[in-house]
Amino acid sequence: ADSRTCNGAPLMGDACLNAINVPLNVVCAPIPVSGCNNNACPETFNLSPCLYNQNPTIWYKFTIAPLVTSIDITNMTNGFNYGLLLGNPCVDNPVIGYNNFTCLNGSTANIPVTAGQTYYMLVSGTGTGGTFNFNIIQNVSPVNDDPNPSSPN
Numbered sequence: 001a002d003s004r005t006c007n008g009a010p011l012m013g014d015a016c017l018n019a020i021n022v023p024l025n026v027v028c029a030p031i032p033v034s035g036c037n038n039n040a041c042p043e044t045f046n047l048s049p050c051l052y053n054q055n056p057t058i059w060y061k062f063t064i065a066p067l068v069t070s071i072d073i074t075n076m077t078n079g080f081n082y083g084l085l086l087g088n089p090c091v092d093n094p095v096i097g098y099n100n101f102t103c104l105n106g107s108t109a110n111i112p113v114t115a116g117q118t119y120y121m122l123v124s125g126t127g128t129g130g131t132f133n134f135n136i137i138q139n140v141s142p143v144n145d146d147p148n149p150s151s152p153n
Contacts, residue, residue, distance in 0.1 A: 006036035007131060012058070014040045016090035019059035019120060022136060027065055030074065030135035035060075037080075037129035043122070045095045050081040050103035052122055056129035060121040064113045068138040074107040077132035081105050085120040110139070 004011040013020040013035065022033055040056035064071070076082055082105070084098040098119070101111055113119065123132055 004039040006038040006040075006129075009036070011036075011039055013060060014058060016059050016120070019061040019090075022060055022062040024062050024065050024068075024136065024138055027068060027138040027140045030137050032075075032133065032135050033060065034131065034133045035123060036131045037123060037125050038131075040129055047083055047095070047097045047102040050083055050122075050124060052081075052083065052124050055081075055124045055126050057122050057124040060123065061118055062121070062136065063118045064115050065138055066115050067140045068113060068115050069141050070110045070112050070139045072107070072109040072135075072137040072139065073104065073111065074109075074135045074137060076105070076107055076134045078105075079130070080123055080125045080132045082134065083122040083124070084111070085122065089120050 002011065012018070020035070022031065024031060035058055037056040037058040040058050042054050043052040043057050046053040073082060081103055083103055084101040086096045086098050089095045101108065125132065
C-alpha cells in the first residue's frame with residue numbers, strides 16, 4: 001500500500017490511473033479545486049517548458065458538460081504549473097498535450113473545449129511540492145449568440 005502522505009493526509013492523484021475526478025456539475029460558476037503534491041512522483045515525460053519529469057506532479061480529470069464551449073482556469077496558486085492533456089495519457093505514448101495549454105502558470109480564459117470530452121490536467125510544483133488551489137469555470141454561449149448578421153438572434 002502507498003503510505004506517502006500530503007500534509008498528513010493520504011497522497012491522492014499521484015498516478016494517471018488514479019487521477020482525481022473533478023465533477024463539473026455547474027456551468028458559468030467557479031468550481032474550486034484544492035490539492036497537494038507533497039511527496040508526489042515526477043512523470044516520465046516532459047512538456048516543455050514545464051518539467052513534469054523533474055517535479056512532483058498530481059493528476060486530475062474532468063468531463064465537459066453539454067453545451068459548454070470553453071473553460072477558464074482561474075485563481076491558480078503561484079509557483080505551480082498546470083497542464084491540459086488530450087486523449088488518454090494513462091496509455092498514450094507519447095502523451096498528447098493540448099495546444100498551448102500544457103504549461104500554464106496564471107489564470108487562463110476561453111480555453112476551447114468539446115462538450116462530453118474528458119480532459120486530464122497536471123499540477124506540478126518545484127522542490128518537494130506543496131498545497132495549491134484553482135477554479136474551473138465552464139462557459140456556455142448565450143442561445144442568441146449568433147455571429148451571422150442576418151440571423152434573427
